[in-house]
Amino acid sequence: MSTEWQKKLRRIVLNRDNWICQYCFKKLVPQNHGATEFEQVATIDHKIPISRCSSVSNAWKLSNLCACCRQCNEGKGALSAIEWLIVLAFRRGEVRLLNELQKAA
Numbered sequence: 001m002s003t004e005w006q007k008k009l010r011r012i013v014l015n016r017d018n019w020i021c022q023y024c025f026k027k028l029v030p031q032n033h034g035a036t037e038f039e040q041v042a043t044i045d046h047k048i049p050i051s052r053c054s055s056v057s058n059a060w061k062l063s064n065l066c067a068c069c070r071q072c073n074e075g076k077g078a079l080s081a082i083e084w085l086i087v088l089a090f091r092r093g094e095v096r097l098l099n100e101l102q103k104a105a
């Protein structure tokens with residue numbers, strides 16, 4: 001996040017998403033708010049990671065960006081939004097059906 005257009009885009013996305021992580025619904029704080037809220041630091045995430053997008057311009061489309069806490073952003077890595085939501089659901093124990101299907105396989 002260094003260029004001016006990226007800073008502008010970041011602000012647009014965070015405001016659109018009300019400074020709430022779109023994955024875990026945590027309230028986000030600005031980057032320089034303080035180290036104690038590290039997990040809540042506002043980032044923007046590429047729902048489809050840049051490395052998996054068909055083009056750089058597709059990667060930076062507003063529809064491919066969302067507000068994201070640093071914890072989710074680092075955990076998500078190169079996963080897609082859907083894949084990360086499944087991981088979070090697993091962690092919360094909300095994917096019993098998938099567990100059962102895996103056991104049956």
Ligand SMILES: [Zn+2]
Nearest residue numbers: 021024069072
């Ligand atoms: Zn999050």
